[in-house]
Amino acid sequence: MLVGPDGRGYRISAPVERWAFYCGDIVSFFSLQKTNGSMLYSLLAVSLVSIFVVFVTSKLRSRNRPPLPPGPKGLPLIGHLRAIASDKHKYWYQIGQEYGPLASVKVGHLTFIIINSHDVAHDLIVKRFANYSGRARTPFIEILDESKDWTSKFILTRQYGPEYRLHRRMLESGMTAAYATRFHGLMELETCQLLNDLLEDKDSRTNGMNSVLLFKHIERVQTSFVIGGTYGFRTPHRLDPNLTTIIKSSHDSNDIAVSQTLLNFFPSLKYLPKSLSPYYKAAAKVREYTSPWVHGHLITALERPGWNLAKQSYAIGMKEGSTPREVEVNLETNVYGGIETSPRELMWVVVAAITQRDVVRKVQAQLDEVVGPNRLPNFVDRPKLTYVDAFLREVMRWRPIMADSIPHRVEKDDVYNGFLIPANALIMPNAWGINRDTKYFGDDVEEFIPERWFTNRDVKKGTLRNDLPTPVFGYGRRTCAGKRIAEDGMYMQMARLLWAFDFQEVDGEPVDPTADLRHTFTVPPAPFKVKFMPRRKTVREVVTKEWRACETDVPKLLGEMDNHFFDMKTVD
Ligand code: HEM
Numbered sequence: 001m002l003v004g005p006d007g008r009g010y011r012i013s014a015p016v017e018r019w020a021f022y023c024g025d026i027v028s029f030f031s032l033q034k035t036n037g038s039m040l041y042s043l044l045a046v047s048l049v050s051i052f053v054v055f056v057t058s059k060l061r062s063r064n065r066p067p068l069p070p071g072p073k074g075l076p077l078i079g080h081l082r083a084i085a086s087d088k089h090k091y092w093y094q095i096g097q098e099y100g101p102l103a104s105v106k107v108g109h110l111t112f113i114i115i116n117s118h119d120v121a122h123d124l125i126v127k128r129f130a131n132y133s134g135r136a137r138t139p140f141i142e143i144l145d146e147s148k149d150w151t152s153k154f155i156l157t158r159q160y161g162p163e164y165r166l167h168r169r170m171l172e173s174g175m176t177a178a179y180a181t182r183f184h185g186l187m188e189l190e191t192c193q194l195l196n197d198l199l200e201d202k203d204s205r206t207n208g209m210n211s212v213l214l215f216k217h218i219e220r221v222q223t224s225f226v227i228g229g230t231y232g233f234r235t236p237h238r239l240d241p242n243l244t245t246i247i248k249s250s251h252d253s254n255d256i257a258v259s260q261t262l263l264n265f266f267p268s269l270k271y272l273p274k275s276l277s278p279y280y281k282a283a284a285k286v287r288e289y290t291s292p293w294v295h296g297h298l299i300t301a302l303e304r305p306g307w308n309l310a311k312q313s314y315a316i317g318m319k320e321g322s323t324p325r326e327v328e329v330n331l332e333t334n335v336y337g338g339i340e341t342s343p344r345e346l347m348w349v350v351v352a353a354i355t356q357r358d359v360v361r362k363v364q365a366q367l368d369e370v371v372g373p374n375r376l377p378n379f380v381d382r383p384k385l386t387y388v389d390a391f392l393r394e395v396m397r398w399r400p401i402m403a404d405s406i407p408h409r410v411e412k413d414d415v416y417n418g419f420l421i422p423a424n425a426l427i428m429p430n431a432w433g434i435n436r437d438t439k440y441f442g443d444d445v446e447e448f449i450p451e452r453w454f455t456n457r458d459v460k461k462g463t464l465r466n467d468l469p470t471p472v473f474g475y476g477r478r479t480c481a482g483k484r485i486a487e488d489g490m491y492m493q494m495a496r497l498l499w500a501f502d503f504q505e506v507d508g509e510p511v512d513p514t515a516d517l518r519h520t521f522t523v524p525p526a527p528f529k530v531k532f533m534p535r536r537k538t539v540r541e542v543v544t545k546e547w548r549a550c551e552t553d554v555p556k557l558l559g560e561m562d563n564h565f566f567d568m569k570t571v572d
Contacts, residue, residue: 066415068111068420069104072099074106077108079106084107088404089403089432089433093432093436095116096116101117102115102117102120102416107265108265109265110265111422113426113428114428115429117439118437118440119439121434121469124416125475126475132411134410134411135152135406135408135409137149138157138257139260139279140257140260141253144256144283144287145329149267149270153167153325153329155171155333167330169316170313171331171482173313174229174312179309180485181379182559183225185551186225186234186558187488187492187493188550189234189557190220190228192543192547197217198500199532199534204531204532205534207506208509209531211528211529215347215524216238218346218493219339220238221343222338222339222342225489226338227242228554228557229308230297230335231301231309231310232310232555233300246335246339247339249290249332249336250336297310298331306559307559308555309334312561313331314327337480338485341486342490345472346490348399349395349493350530351525352391355511355513359450367385371385376546379492382491385495386464387450389491390454390459392487392494393468393470394452397472400435400471400472401522401523402431402472402474403430403523407427410422410427431471434471435469441468500535501534502533503532504530506531509529511530
């Protein structure tokens, strides 16, 4: 029994709810088959009856229920397709301005609950986590990881429950604050190489570097330290086959999974005969080059000396009833999580470094004061480089790479502030909108002001604020498992890039900080060009000296294995 805005109790029939949820699917499934003659007529009849049933049940249902949160109406059955366009994060923000911080839209048979306020996201996803931590069903990932309906093994798409919690802990235990520091040596090594590689590209000082090439440099850095910490080896060259295969697997799995809109909306398409199914063919193609490394890197990681995340995950998994295959897939998703996100956010850091000149001067002044000209910044300097961290946080607020976050699925009907949040609705804590929540960030939300991350906006006397929302990493139990690794890695890359270079526009090719381009879950900047100008004559000398002195032995950088994690328990 739920309580509606009028204070009355409402009963909701779960079987009717579920039936209506799948009816749209049945309709589309039949309408997509290649048919002829009388078969076609029977299917048309089934479709029409189903449409009618959906219509009547939804009318009956809505009579006895509290209302959905307000929102724009769409076409009958199809719903409001504008709400899933590539710039949806901006459109959802507009919806928030018009309908309030909790809004809803229908697309096909799915209900999207759009949240543009930190308080609402916190009330629902954090406080009521047990009901708000499911995931949308992703049939393509089920095909890819060879799992049954609703039982994907990818951590990102696993349904919430004891198995999810175990697999989450297998990763998280090695990426918490205590363990994330094990990645620091690798981060320092890879960013030192980054500076060296950029300095060797003389053309980037005269004609500028295309952001596509810059992205490949940064992606190498990120991939190398994520797989370094995970499996215990590094990938120093952009064309290293280990690196290119992992990056290709990551891009392809994401691209294909996200582009299967039809399959995701109508999961019954999963049951097309395998020989005819484009989905099975696409999945088999990706698996062909993905499975060998996913399996092989785990095996070699277990044999390597010292600590690595794979060993730790495997030890916990084997002790608590997981299987080697599940451990492999769990690690694979984590690697993808690390590759697909931070490098793209760093491209926004570069756009900010080009377009926010006055702010960059303040970052560089602090770097010069704390670090000076004769060495590179490192992790030990971080407590004093507060403006560097504030700059990074402001980039993630201003241009969040996960602009609309990853949807959470509601398990059971719920009511919030008098509005129905129906079972199976997809909850969207819209990072773009929450980052513009004036209650937390003030009225100047469109401006780039790192000072807002200090108490009283005072860089000298204030301290860095940890009480402001960071929705780019999501909410609740499913918040980004690699947040700490992401923040540390981006800090190191950003601090060193800004210590070494002035980022300049190429003549006649201005960089537009509002130009973006959706890429699956992420919204990186549109392509641009940038010149890297060393800030001093001695930059080259310092980088070469530090680069030569770098420790490159990965097990040494990661440290010894310890047994502390065996004592940790899954938290409910
Ligand atoms: C700028 C960098 C990053 C951003 C913005 C980001 C953002 C996100 C978001 C929004 C989610 C979904 C949260 C939710 O559902 O509430 C997520 C999940 C996840 N992220 Fe990240 N991420 C980043 C970097 C990383 C890194 C470096 C790793 C690992 C090395 C990682 C691993 C994961 C994993 C494993 C999940 C799945 C969590 C789950 O469903 O339980 N992420 N991330």
